[in-house]
Amino acid sequence: MAARRAARADSAPDATAEDAAADDLIRPLSRATLPQEIVKALTDLIMKGVWKPGDLIPSEKELAQRFQVGRSTIREAVKSLAVLGVLEARAGEGSFVRAPSTELLSGAFRWGVLLSERNLDDFVDVRVLIEIECVRRAAERRTPELLEQLDASMAEMAARQTDHDAFRECDTRFHMAIATAARNPIFETIGFTIQSIVRIWYPKTYFIPETKSRTLAEHRAIADAIAAGDPDAAADAMRAHLDAAGTRLRRVLSKGKRAG
Amino acid sequence: MAARRAARADSAPDATAEDAAADDLIRPLSRATLPQEIVKALTDLIMKGVWKPGDLIPSEKELAQRFQVGRSTIREAVKSLAVLGVLEARAGEGSFVRAPSTELLSGAFRWGVLLSERNLDDFVDVRVLIEIECVRRAAERRTPELLEQLDASMAEMAARQTDHDAFRECDTRFHMAIATAARNPIFETIGFTIQSIVRIWYPKTYFIPETKSRTLAEHRAIADAIAAGDPDAAADAMRAHLDAAGTRLRRVLSKGKRAG
DNA sequence: CGACACATAATATCAGACAATCAGAACGCC
DNA sequence: GGCGTTCTGATTGTCTGATATTATGTGTCG
Numbered sequence: 286m287a288a289r290r291a292a293r294a295d296s297a298p299d300a301t302a303e304d305a306a307a308d309d310l311i312r313p314l315s316r317a318t319l320p321q322e323i324v325k326a327l328t329d330l331i332m333k334g335v336w337k338p339g340d341l342i343p344s345e346k347e348l349a350q351r352f353q354v355g356r357s358t359i360r361e362a363v364k365s366l367a368v369l370g371v372l373e374a375r376a377g378e379g380s381f382v383r384a385p386s387t388e389l390l391s392g393a394f395r396w397g398v399l400l401s402e403r404n405l406d407d408f409v410d411v412r413v414l415i416e417i418e419c420v421r422r423a424a425e426r427r428t429p430e431l432l433e434q435l436d437a438s439m440a441e442m443a444a445r446q447t448d449h450d451a452f453r454e455c456d457t458r459f460h461m462a463i464a465t466a467a468r469n470p471i472f473e474t475i476g477f478t479i480q481s482i483v484r485i486w487y488p489k490t491y492f493i494p495e496t497k498s499r500t501l502a503e504h505r506a507i508a509d510a511i512a513a514g515d516p517d518a519a520a521d522a523m524r525a526h527l528d529a530a531g532t533r534l535r536r537v538l539s540k541g542k543r544a545g
Numbered sequence: 546m547a548a549r550r551a552a553r554a555d556s557a558p559d560a561t562a563e564d565a566a567a568d569d570l571i572r573p574l575s576r577a578t579l580p581q582e583i584v585k586a587l588t589d590l591i592m593k594g595v596w597k598p599g600d601l602i603p604s605e606k607e608l609a610q611r612f613q614v615g616r617s618t619i620r621e622a623v624k625s626l627a628v629l630g631v632l633e634a635r636a637g638e639g640s641f642v643r644a645p646s647t648e649l650l651s652g653a654f655r656w657g658v659l660l661s662e663r664n665l666d667d668f669v670d671v672r673v674l675i676e677i678e679c680v681r682r683a684a685e686r687r688t689p690e691l692l693e694q695l696d697a698s699m700a701e702m703a704a705r706q707t708d709h710d711a712f713r714e715c716d717t718r719f720h721m722a723i724a725t726a727a728r729n730p731i732f733e734t735i736g737f738t739i740q741s742i743v744r745i746w747y748p749k750t751y752f753i754p755e756t757k758s759r760t761l762a763e764h765r766a767i768a769d770a771i772a773a774g775d776p777d778a779a780a781d782a783m784r785a786h787l788d789a790a791g792t793r794l795r796r797v798l799s800k801g802k803r804a805g
Numbered sequence: 806c807g808a809c810a811c812a813t814a815a816t817a818t819c820a821g822a823c824a825a826t827c828a829g830a831a832c833g834c835c
Numbered sequence: 836g837g838c839g840t841t842c843t844g845a846t847t848g849t850c851t852g853a854t855a856t857t858a859t860g861t862g863t864c865g
Contacts, residue, residue, distance in 0.1 A: 344816085374816060377814075414674065616819085
């Protein structure tokens, strides 16, 4: 009969020696389903730099032949990565590796539990570390363009304090400008990712009366330190801002929980 | 008779057939693909609390009939959500809503790093920031298990210095153990991602004779500082290690470039 | 030289089939 | 009755083939 694909038949669940490579330590729990393995294989190809953003990956038919699986299996894997925002499948053209963007997980961002109170502290810790580093680098590498962007953001912020959406946009722009000014694409991407999450949650704090005026003042302190080219002062100002914002968010969340 | 959970029918697409048809005629498949729509519909059902964590969702066949699409379409949607960690499909049982986890949140950062432009210097900067923070947190939160893992890694490293692959595995394990010990899933994920990329590049430095002995000594200094519960010393040791490793790598790369 | 029809290739979607797996019912033994 | 075994039905896993839709290139014809 048709030779079956070499199955990964681990006959008995006997305790295996601990010679397992670190590779497999990543997922010891779930038995691998075929599409899951394909996802991992495709991920590895991206990780190793074989496929870079913008690249066209082989067609589904070719991938199916190469992995020795059916087309539907490949499709499920590719589709999963497409939903994640990692790949983009275009009918008639092929599938491409997408550039990093805030669209990552866009469909799933609406899932409320993405940031629950349990992850809030974890997230804030990451935010503090990354944004402080970004602002430090931005202060060292400051340009007139950056200062202009920051000023513009703050000016609009001050002018439109009653418009929640506009205020949020200005807030986002302020932090993203700093992330970009760090002049490191990885910090920039991480910074953008952070902002895409922040802009979903932090606007809840706008209902605290003093939030906006304090935010504006904190932003101004940060911008001043950047303009002065003082990384330490900028870092301090950013830390103060993020601590205050985090406290405000926690206050709103705990209050909402108590009330609801 | 195991009555399957009855899903509300109001999400079925046959309500207001005229409007839907008109809309579809005006914008046939505008941007969204069918599985994407299913994904959105399913996440909405979860978000609205119709399906709660642990619940069994309708079978693929029933969903296909209800949404009036083929089963493969449903499968691609469910599989995507399974990859995202939102659903869990168990053969023979059905698909279940998973308890919220940090997978989505961590995944966003993971892909951000993976898809960012990969310049060595930029990458090393990120590595230094993240791993120093991880080791600092690990020193504050150290456990006997961590110290054991680090010792085991270093012991094997010392014993198998001639085996490049084994040495690399130990190196990876050492850094990943520290990332895990930071006790923050996002830091852990970013740390793992960094290691996944690092392990592609750094083995090139193993051809410098003194690399392995120095790496081992640097690891030992880090482990000692962690064992002593001294975050600052651990951070210093880690910085020294990463700086040295970076220098070694740059040396190999420039030499290789000049030679080849 | 340009516009239109056609060929080609890729994804999008559907349908059906069979295998693998699991929970629970049915059964049989003690 | 209690308990282990077998059977069965439901569900996901996977493969194959077919049709539809879409984008790209190409060649013909005016």
